[in-house]
Amino acid sequence: DQQVKQNSPSLxxxxxxxxxxxxxxxxxxFDYFLWYKKYPAEGPTFLISISSIKDKNEDGRFTVxxxxxxxxxxxxxxxxxxxxxxxxxxxxxxxxGGSNYKLTFGKGTLLTxxx
Amino acid sequence: NAGVTQTPKFxxxxxxxxxxxxxxxxxxxxxxxxxxQDPGMGLRLIHYSVGEGTTAKGEVPDGYNVSRLKKQNFLLxxxxxxxxxxxxxxxxxxxxxxxxxxxxxxxLTVV
Numbered sequence: 001d002q003q004v005k006q007n008s009p010s011l012x013x014x015x016x017x018x019x020x021x022x023x024x025x026x027x028x029x030f031d032y033f034l035w036y037k038k039y040p041a042e043g044p045t046f047l048i049s050i051s052s053i054k055d056k057n058e059d060g061r062f063t064v065x066x067x068x069x070x071x072x073x074x075x076x077x078x079x080x081x082x083x084x085x086x087x088x089x090x091x092x093x094x095x096x097g098g099s100n101y102k103l104t105f106g107k108g109t110l111l112t113x114x115x
Numbered sequence: 116n117a118g119v120t121q122t123p124k125f126x127x128x129x130x131x132x133x134x135x136x137x138x139x140x141x142x143x144x145x146x147x148x149x150x151x152q153d154p155g156m157g158l159r160l161i162h163y164s165v166g167e168g169t170t171a172k173g174e175v176p177d178g179y180n181v182s183r184l185k186k187q188n189f190l191l192x193x194x195x196x197x198x199x200x201x202x203x204x205x206x207x208x209x210x211x212x213x214x215x216x217x218x219x220x221x222x223l224t225v226v
Contacts, residue, residue: 009155034214043119043205043217044158089158095212101146101165102173103207103215107157 003027004092006106014114019077021109023090026071030092030104035064035075038087038108047088048075051095080113087111117141121206121218128196128225136191136221138206144216146209147189148173149181151202152220158205164189196225 005024013019021035031052036044050057050064050073057064063076077084090106122137138147146165150158150173160173162181170181178200180192189208193200201224209215 006157032212036217041220043207043219045217046214049214091215101163101171102160103148103209104160105150105158107155 001026002106003030004090004104004106006088006090006109008109009107010110010112012112012114013080015082016079019075019080019084019111019113021075021077021088021090021111023073023075023106024071025073025092027092027094027104028071029094031095032093033064033066033073034091034093034103035062036089036091036105037084038089044089077111080111082113082115085111085113119206119208119216119218121204121221123221124219125222126224128193128223130196130198130225132196133192133194134196134223135193136204136206136223138189138191138208138218140187140189140206140208140216142208142216143186144208144210145186146211146215147183148207148209148215149179149189149191150205150207151175152205153202161191161204196223198225201225 034049035047038044066073087108148163149161164183167186204221206218207215
């Protein structure tokens with residue numbers, strides 16, 4: 001049973017526009033959420049995170065929004081650049097007990113930013 | 116600062132052969148992980164460790180064994196490789212309540 005879901009396998013946007021990547025989770029013990037970016041033939045790299053005590057976290061062009069009641073988070077990239085083209089993974093973990101140990105990933109969304 | 120280093124980067128095995136993948140981290144992280152990435156499947160957790168001398172099963176542990184004899188190293192073993200284990204393997208490490216850092220990956224093909 002998938003605990004972290006990224007329902008869009010791919011997304012294509014024009015350079016300069018906004019990219020919105022979505023993620024849903026089912027485990028109510030999750031309270032720490034992360035986004036990773038992955039280029040081909042490289043390991044995933046950390047992009048941005050958010051704790052459940054917040055509903056928004058911003059870092060430059062990247063903003064993550066968390067809606068705890070809907071168990072939904074989204075990553076906004078504004079403005080999108082061709083170099084942002086990559087696979088984006090949503091991940092989640094708990095902050096206490098056994099759920100703190102693991103980082104559970106979604107299946108990823110391939111973002112293509114067209115010049 | 117090397118971060119997380121995986122050895123080897125590529126390997127081709129014949130069915131039934133064994134091998135060990137090595138992961139080394141120089142960040143003094145407590146937790147270490149082995150994931151596999153397959154097309155359309157995302158990153159699936161094989162085994163993990165929450166400290167030196169400890170290991171635990173993840174989502175897809177069958178056919179793999181692990182050991183963490185030293186805090187900085189996490190080894191993933193395949194005793195008898197099968198074509199279903201053809202994948203890209205990623206090691207990661209982290210501290211509690213922080214982000215994980217990943218290695219560059221090992222591309223394994225079992226023929």
